Amino acid sequence: MEAATSSRILPQLNFNQNLTLLRPQAKLTPTVFTLALHSNSNDKKLSIAGGLSLSCSKQRKDFVQRTFCSAEMCTFPADAIKSHSDIAEEKIGVMLLNLGGPDTLNDVQPFLFNLFADPDIIRLPRLFRFLQRPLAQLISVLRASKSKEGYAAIGGGSPLLTITNEQASALKSVLEAKEVPVDVYVAMRYWHPFTEEAVHQIKRDRITRLVVLPLYPQYSISTTGSSIRVLRDMFKDDPVLSRLPVAIIQSWYQREGYIKSMADLIEKELQIFENPKEAMIFFSAHGVPVSYVEDAGDPYKDQMEECIFLIMQELKTRGVKNDYTLAYQSRVGPVQWLKPYTDEVLVELGQRGVKSLLAVPVSFVSEHIETLEEIDMEYKELAIESGIVNWGRVPALNCTSSFITDLADAVIEALPSAVAISTTSEAEAEADDDVVGYAIKMLFGSFVAFILLLSPKLMKAFKSQIL
Numbered sequence: 504m505e506a507a508t509s510s511r512i513l514p515q516l517n518f519n520q521n522l523t524l525l526r527p528q529a530k531l532t533p534t535v536f537t538l539a540l541h542s543n544s545n546d547k548k549l550s551i552a553g554g555l556s557l558s559c560s561k562q563r564k565d566f567v568q569r570t571f572c573s574a575e576m577c578t579f580p581a582d583a584i585k586s587h588s589d590i591a592e593e594k595i596g597v598m599l600l601n602l603g604g605p606d607t608l609n610d611v612q613p614f615l616f617n618l619f620a621d622p623d624i625i626r627l628p629r630l631f632r633f634l635q636r637p638l639a640q641l642i643s644v645l646r647a648s649k650s651k652e653g654y655a656a657i658g659g660g661s662p663l664l665t666i667t668n669e670q671a672s673a674l675k676s677v678l679e680a681k682e683v684p685v686d687v688y689v690a691m692r693y694w695h696p697f698t699e700e701a702v703h704q705i706k707r708d709r710i711t712r713l714v715v716l717p718l719y720p721q722y723s724i725s726t727t728g729s730s731i732r733v734l735r736d737m738f739k740d741d742p743v744l745s746r747l748p749v750a751i752i753q754s755w756y757q758r759e760g761y762i763k764s765m766a767d768l769i770e771k772e773l774q775i776f777e778n779p780k781e782a783m784i785f786f787s788a789h790g791v792p793v794s795y796v797e798d799a800g801d802p803y804k805d806q807m808e809e810c811i812f813l814i815m816q817e818l819k820t821r822g823v824k825n826d827y828t829l830a831y832q833s834r835v836g837p838v839q840w841l842k843p844y845t846d847e848v849l850v851e852l853g854q855r856g857v858k859s860l861l862a863v864p865v866s867f868v869s870e871h872i873e874t875l876e877e878i879d880m881e882y883k884e885l886a887i888e889s890g891i892v893n894w895g896r897v898p899a900l901n902c903t904s905s906f907i908t909d910l911a912d913a914v915i916e917a918l919p920s921a922v923a924i925s926t927t928s929e930a931e932a933e934a935d936d937d938v939v940g941y942a943i944k945m946l947f948g949s950f951v952a953f954i955l956l957l958s959p960k961l962m963k964a965f966k967s968q969i970l
């Protein structure tokens with residue numbers, strides 16, 4: 504986590520000027536809406552599904568279109584933007600949301616436990632929620648050996664924290680150069696430094712305005728949505744945090760700076776092929792279960808498709824007209840995931856006679872296990888076996904300067920929209936207070952998991968589905 508360096512600051516922001524930088528590209532989903540989420544069921548849906556248009560008054564809509572050009576959605580009041588004099592004494596924080604990864608092989612199983620214990624990763628029906636943690640224990644133990652193999656192959660741990668820290672300090676430098684001094688906090692969902700640690704640090708540092716920036720270009724319930732839920736839960740009951748003005752950048756896949764940075768990387772990597780025009784551009788995105796999209800309204804698939812369309816459009820303007828395709832990788836467990844699956848498409852392309860292929864990881868902006876192991880090792884081997892002769896892979900954006908500059912612009916654009924979080928509903932508070940019910944459910948869940956662990960037959964069937 505970045506040490507707090509700035510004391511009380513006088514940001515040299517001209518918000519009116521910054522607002523003119525906003526681009527009217529977000530057609531499907533909002534770029535920005537805030538943490539001021541309400542707790543009735545409709546609004547909850549709004550908070551997690553991110554792309555659904557609910558009740559914005561015309562006046563508020565006009566305001567959003569005029570300022571953020573992200574249309575269709577807003578959760579902040581029109582008077583939220585303060586004048587320059589109001590924010591003159593701000594201490595600005597930027598919270599980078601990311602997934603986190605195990606630092607060592609010993610961390611793999613507890614990391615997996617945290618991941619599978621997340622109700623946004625394994626979405627059990629309400630009635631079965633009590634099974635979440637026992638199930639997470641079981642699945643994490645069963646999956647650990649496979650995951651460990653992967654992490655061992657990339658040096659014994661995830662590179663995610665190192666890269667995210669580098670991105671954090673690069674972002675801080677760019678914002679400083681733009682005369683917007685900030686403290687940047689890394690908030691990982693499943694491993695250190697946890698979101699909770701970052702939030703405590705923000706409180707200790709007396710941050711007065713916060714921008715939340717997920718390091719996922721596209722919004723998914725399972726990634727950005729999950730981290731925002733944790734934040735909301737932490738903020739809503741805290742007397743200080745519930746008053747802190749917060750702006751959340753929900754997704755930024757359509758930002759010009761990001762699209763151009765991706766196109767730069769692709770264009771450069773194509774040049775390595777003997778015949779660049781013949782290489783198929785193969786976008787490989789991390790998958791999510793189909794039910795997220797079809798039942799829960801996850802905008803991830805739509806955003807992914809639009810993102811690829813925009814990248815290809817940008818490439819076309821540069822004269823790059825290669826064939827391209829999109830597939831989804833990294834599925835886990837027995838349910839249906841978004842199709843087509845990367846491994847199946849690779850085999851088909853080989854059979855169809857495609858000889859040159861450029862893999863482009865597109866759902867994440869750092870190198871991680873799924874680029875370094877799954878794509879660079881497993882998929883490359885599969886592609887070569889299937890008849891692909893020339894294989895290339897576009898590196899993750901990491902600290903590419905045009906990309907970091909664009910993130911800095913996104914932060915500046917989001918700053919004026921920060922508003923405080925609303926308080927929780929009674930119903931939610933009651934549900935949280937039901938400690939006895941929770942303990943009974945936990946006991947029952949542990950018992951079920953214990954039975955499963957003791958039954959070799961059940962265990963074998965279960966394992967074959969998980970691995």
Ligand SMILES: C=CC1=C(C)c2cc3[nH]c(cc4nc(cc5[nH]c(cc1n2)c(C)c5CCC(=O)O)C(CCC(=O)O)=C4C)c(C)c3C=C
Nearest residue numbers: 602603604605624650661723725789791835866867871872
């Ligand atoms: C946009 C990116 C990601 C989505 C969407 C996503 C959904 C998702 N993931 C799992 C299960 C696992 N993910 C794992 C690692 C992992 N996932 C992402 C990104 C997204 N996940 C990243 C960047 C990483 C790697 C972190 C690192 O250490 O480098 C893992 C662990 C690795 C493994 O065993 O394969 C699991 C498990 C689910 C179930 C899911 C959606 C429901």
Ligand SMILES: [Fe+2]
Nearest residue numbers: 602789790833
């Ligand atoms: Fe994942």
